[in-house]
Amino acid sequence: VKLYTYMMAPSPRRVRVFAAEKGIEYEAVEINLRAGEQFSDSYELVNPDCVVPALETDDGEVITEVNAICAYLEELQPEPTLYGATPVERARALEWNAKVEQQGLLAMAEAFRNSVGGLKGRAVTGPVGYDQIPALAERGAKRVGVFLARLDERLADHEFLAGERYTVADIAALCFVDFAVRAGVASPEGHAHLVRWHDAVSARPSAGA
Ligand SMILES: N[C@@H](CCC(=O)N[C@@H](CS)C(=O)NCC(=O)O)C(=O)O
Numbered sequence: 001v002k003l004y005t006y007m008m009a010p011s012p013r014r015v016r017v018f019a020a021e022k023g024i025e026y027e028a029v030e031i032n033l034r035a036g037e038q039f040s041d042s043y044e045l046v047n048p049d050c051v052v053p054a055l056e057t058d059d060g061e062v063i064t065e066v067n068a069i070c071a072y073l074e075e076l077q078p079e080p081t082l083y084g085a086t087p088v089e090r091a092r093a094l095e096w097n098a099k100v101e102q103q104g105l106l107a108m109a110e111a112f113r114n115s116v117g118g119l120k121g122r123a124v125t126g127p128v129g130y131d132q133i134p135a136l137a138e139r140g141a142k143r144v145g146v147f148l149a150r151l152d153e154r155l156a157d158h159e160f161l162a163g164e165r166y167t168v169a170d171i172a173a174l175c176f177v178d179f180a181v182r183a184g185v186a187s188p189e190g191h192a193h194l195v196r197w198h199d200a201v202s203a204r205p206s207a208g209a
Contacts, residue, residue, distance in 0.1 A: 110140030
């Protein structure tokens, strides 16, 4: 399979970490978002939404959206499962994956895309231009801080977000936390449980994928 990705971006990193955990190999095709390659005619044919990641199967099917790609890879190679092993664990993995997306990654995108100079006129991903709204950046940064505290609370009595097993939810949260740190929006410091978890998930070889 071929994975359209960009080293610096959190969404394709979620798929790279997922694939690394399963030992799935792929051909990486780097789409340089800073250079605007997501808007090229050739990439628009791959993904009309002009975002990464996208996965192209050997049969020429293109799958977009992190969750769809990860679900596909899980079907292809169920072991080791990254969606939990029991009904409750599976529910918790999806539950926390959704919380991380809605309260973490989207808040972080709001903070980042509405403040960074290079994204003027591109506050929302995709081919249509949208103006930045500085108040959204401020609100997004506040929400990121609130959600880090929420993660800390959850991890106080759970080894991983879904329980005692590493899942997709941890991958989403790792990519969220590292993105927040790199963008200078927030940091796990001061949240002892979150730091403990972050050290553990960052030490897995997949974290460097
Ligand atoms: N909902 C999409 C989000 C993908 C997304 O937002 N990707 C970002 C990188 S993290 C992107 O490609 N941005 C292109 C741009 O900034 O123009 C998914 O889950 O795959």
